[in-house]
Amino acid sequence: MSTPTAKGEDRDIVITRSDRKNASSSGVKGLRTKSIHPPIEMHWDLPTTQKGKKKASLSIKSLLSYPLMKFGRSKSLEMVLEGTHDPNDEQIVEAFREMLSREGLLPPKHNDYHTLLRFLRMNDFDMTISKDMFLNYLKWRKEFRVDMIHKEFKFTEYTEVKKCYPHGYHGVDKCGRPVYIERIGMIDINKLWQITTQERLIKHHVSEQEKTLRVRYPACSLAAKRHIASTTSILDVNGVGMSNFSKPARYIFMEIQKIDSSYYPETLNKLFIINAGSGFKMLWKAVKAFLSERTVAKIQVLGSNYLSVLLEAIDPSNLPTFLGGNCTCSEYGGCLMSDQGPWKNSELLEMIQTTEEMDGACEHNNVVSEGSLMSKTVEMQNKDDLSMSLALEETTRARTSLSCRLALQKIDWLEASLGDIKNKIKTLEDALQDTKMALKELAQHIEQ
Numbered sequence: 001m002s003t004p005t006a007k008g009e010d011r012d013i014v015i016t017r018s019d020r021k022n023a024s025s026s027g028v029k030g031l032r033t034k035s036i037h038p039p040i041e042m043h044w045d046l047p048t049t050q051k052g053k054k055k056a057s058l059s060i061k062s063l064l065s066y067p068l069m070k071f072g073r074s075k076s077l078e079m080v081l082e083g084t085h086d087p088n089d090e091q092i093v094e095a096f097r098e099m100l101s102r103e104g105l106l107p108p109k110h111n112d113y114h115t116l117l118r119f120l121r122m123n124d125f126d127m128t129i130s131k132d133m134f135l136n137y138l139k140w141r142k143e144f145r146v147d148m149i150h151k152e153f154k155f156t157e158y159t160e161v162k163k164c165y166p167h168g169y170h171g172v173d174k175c176g177r178p179v180y181i182e183r184i185g186m187i188d189i190n191k192l193w194q195i196t197t198q199e200r201l202i203k204h205h206v207s208e209q210e211k212t213l214r215v216r217y218p219a220c221s222l223a224a225k226r227h228i229a230s231t232t233s234i235l236d237v238n239g240v241g242m243s244n245f246s247k248p249a250r251y252i253f254m255e256i257q258k259i260d261s262s263y264y265p266e267t268l269n270k271l272f273i274i275n276a277g278s279g280f281k282m283l284w285k286a287v288k289a290f291l292s293e294r295t296v297a298k299i300q301v302l303g304s305n306y307l308s309v310l311l312e313a314i315d316p317s318n319l320p321t322f323l324g325g326n327c328t329c330s331e332y333g334g335c336l337m338s339d340q341g342p343w344k345n346s347e348l349l350e351m352i353q354t355t356e357e358m359d360g361a362c363e364h365n366n367v368v369s370e371g372s373l374m375s376k377t378v379e380m381q382n383k384d385d386l387s388m389s390l391a392l393e394e395t396t397r398a399r400t401s402l403s404c405r406l407a408l409q410k411i412d413w414l415e416a417s418l419g420d421i422k423n424k425i426k427t428l429e430d431a432l433q434d435t436k437m438a439l440k441e442l443a444q445h446i447e448q
């Protein structure tokens, strides 16, 4: 591990990229050493933000004016939401994707480039370990009914919970990543258990994580005009003592840790622990043992002189006054009540929803093409060019989204077999024409 480089918010966690050739054969060396990768956004930096070149000059307005419906996501919108993929990453993600697909282990819904990359990255690009973790993740999602949480679970006690457990998302860091703040020393644990239960609190945490992936990151990406995929967190431990760490509190802490590290890997950019006193530092030693090396490397423990460090990463306008910034969110009753950030911008939300709907439609197309592939082929054999042009139109429409790769492959295959069929029909038609001519000649011959 090297020391942090002096410049750039992006490069402050450092370190070396793992050698992938060694990663897969690391067993030979005995002890596996975990590499700590650079911030996840560096895997898909926009070309315009590299090398201090002129920044992309797209405003939210101009992004909105792209012909979304005509060709699906516009190229620029696609680039911001999806990022430019690193060719090395792309290759290994593709190999991982193929491995899972071959064994029928990759539901179309979870065939997402960034999710697969996060699991690979977390495991130093070891495909076997990544596969196990990914399958665990799918199993957990099913058992925990993660996809249904936003419909089935309403955290009605949210406001009350926030009063005795101050936490929440608030603004963005200088790179545009969401900032999450938790004032763990201010937890009133007895009151908390009167208002809610451990189980509901964990469900709430999962639903917030889902919201971050589905809404906060895309909204932050659009606002920052670069792909955003991780969170900067501040944990204020002022007042933390053993009393805050009663058994149920420890249980919650460990459960949340387990969920985050197993199912939402590589989403933490940096964690600033502030106001750490000697008591906390002792506690930290114990807690640290439960965290992975790569997580520990992202954590900076600071005493009460934390402000200058925070201001390097976060603009004072995005920092609440209680942390030394300028924001009060008085209209919401405080910064941790506001959930303010690009994810509350209605224009951005509308754009995200549109792209989600298009992806959904595409996924639907994918399922349709899977189910009716045979009947379509038969149908095409009997039909004329109209069906062909309809199929081609469908292909063009499907070509718009990255999540449609599988559908595209199938449609391409269909297209190719249609071409074959068309050729055969043409040959048959020619033969028929020849036969007709021969018959005509024969008839004429008989008449004579």
Ligand SMILES: [Zn+2]
Residues within 6 Å of the ligand: 170, 319, 320, 327, 328, 329, 334, 335, 336, 338, 340
């Ligand atoms: Zn605020």
